[in-house]
Amino acid sequence: MDRAIGSIAILGGGTAGWMAAAVLAQVLRGTGTSITLVESADIPTVGVGEATIPPIVDFLRLLEIDQAEFMVATEGTFKLGIRFDDWTTPGERYWHPFGTFGPTIDRRPFHNMWHRLRAAGDDPRVEAYSLSAALGDAGRMAFADPRAGGVGPSGGLRHALHFDAGLVARFLRTWSERRGVTRLERKVEGAVLRDDGFVEALALKGGGHLAADLFIDCSGFRGVLIEEALKTGYEDWSRWLPCDRAVAGLTARDPNPPP
Ligand SMILES: Cc1cc2nc3c(=O)[nH]c(=O)nc-3n(C[C@H](O)[C@H](O)[C@H](O)COP(=O)(O)OP(=O)(O)OC[C@H]3O[C@@H](n4cnc5c(N)ncnc54)[C@H](O)[C@@H]3O)c2cc1C
Incomplete structure (x- = not known):
């Protein structure tokens, strides 16, 4: 049985989905592996912030993305x-x-x-x-x-970067599509499971399926595959995390933001 992964389907086009698509397009270039990302305009991304930590710089280096170009495109700033x-x-x-x-x-x-x-x-x-x-x-x-x-x-x-997450997803989408990632604008209604319980295909709203060898669930809090289809279970950490909410707000524009 040929177990080589020839096709990958990513469900979700937020920061997680497009980062996954970009990394896979980079490391699998030349292998002929097809990568398809499905996202739905009806379901918005979280898209706030975004504060990062230094591995974001390693991420850009892996993708051979010029940091200055990325910062301009994502309205980013440096942070120490x-x-x-x-x-x-x-x-x-x-x-x-x-x-x-x-x-x-x-x-x-x-x-x-x-x-x-x-x-x-x-x-x-x-x-x-x-x-x-x-x-x-x-x-x-x-x-x-x-x-x-x-x-x-x-x-x-x-150092790390602080940027607009929505612009990051847009930047990585353009970057990934140029490297052969296919984007599908469809709502996923669920998964078709094999007899052994693994995912065989995504069921698309309006009919049709998207089959792949590997599925990556980047559907955010919904967890369309890991939770709704596979029911892997949600591990509640709230007893260790006293803070259970976040509020996004705007501050006055600082023409010279401290790093
Ligand atoms: C107030 C606030 C502040 C935050 N600050 C930070 C921060 O500073 N730094 C940081 O790293 N993180 C921060 N986070 C967390 C971060 O924003 C999220 O973890 C991240 O944006 C989630 O991205 P995602 O791609 O996983 O999911 P989402 O952005 O939720 O994207 C989900 C994607 O899946 C698609 N989708 C979902 N269901 C379906 C379906 N059925 N069919 C088709 N498509 C579907 C949607 O269309 C969307 O494209 C913050 C979160 C909040 C709420």
Whole structure:
């Protein structure tokens, strides 16, 4: 039996769907694998934000997308970390900077020194040893020095991007379609399952099916395949996550946003 994957169907065209399509189009180029993404204009994407963390830069590198071009297209800005102002109490703030903290000293990772300082009765804030946090507080931006080979404070700098998620999906859609991904504008009503319980095809509204060897469910909270068809079960983490909602809002436009 030929188990090679010759066709892939992605259900959903939000950030997850188009990111999956782009990565697969890139890594499978030249293999002849067909990739089809199905999305429905009747079901909107979440499309808020979007704050990212440094692996987004690796993602762009994998796709050989020029970062400057991507940022212009997605109205993006750089970020060196996330600063939570008034986090636990008014006036209190908490930094989650990207990159490394402090240098290695005598081949010992920096956190050993930090723990030693604490054991000696000091109460050092770990962000005080982060170049990203210092740059962010100063309203400055720098990239890692490639000559540092990931060593030292400037070598350990990492950055991420903050962009408009809707524009990201649009950018990746154009990018993916140019690389042979087929987009199907249809609502999926469910899945046709094989006797062994695996998905055989997507049932399209108005008739017709989309068969594939591999299905990727990017239908968002609906979980059209993983939940509605396969009933894999929802794992509720709310007892570990005291925050159960998010509110998106706009702030005044800052002509010079801090990184
Ligand atoms: C207020 C808020 C703030 C957030 N902030 C961040 C953030 O800063 N950083 C971050 O990383 N994440 C953030 N998130 C989470 C992030 O926005 C979502 O996880 C992400 O956008 C979800 O994308 P998705 O592609 O999985 O799903 P969706 O955007 O929901 O896309 C689902 C897709 O599936 C399609 N679809 C669904 N059902 C069908 C069907 N039956 N037939 C055909 N097509 C179908 C839809 O048309 C759509 O294209 C935030 C979320 C919220 C609500």
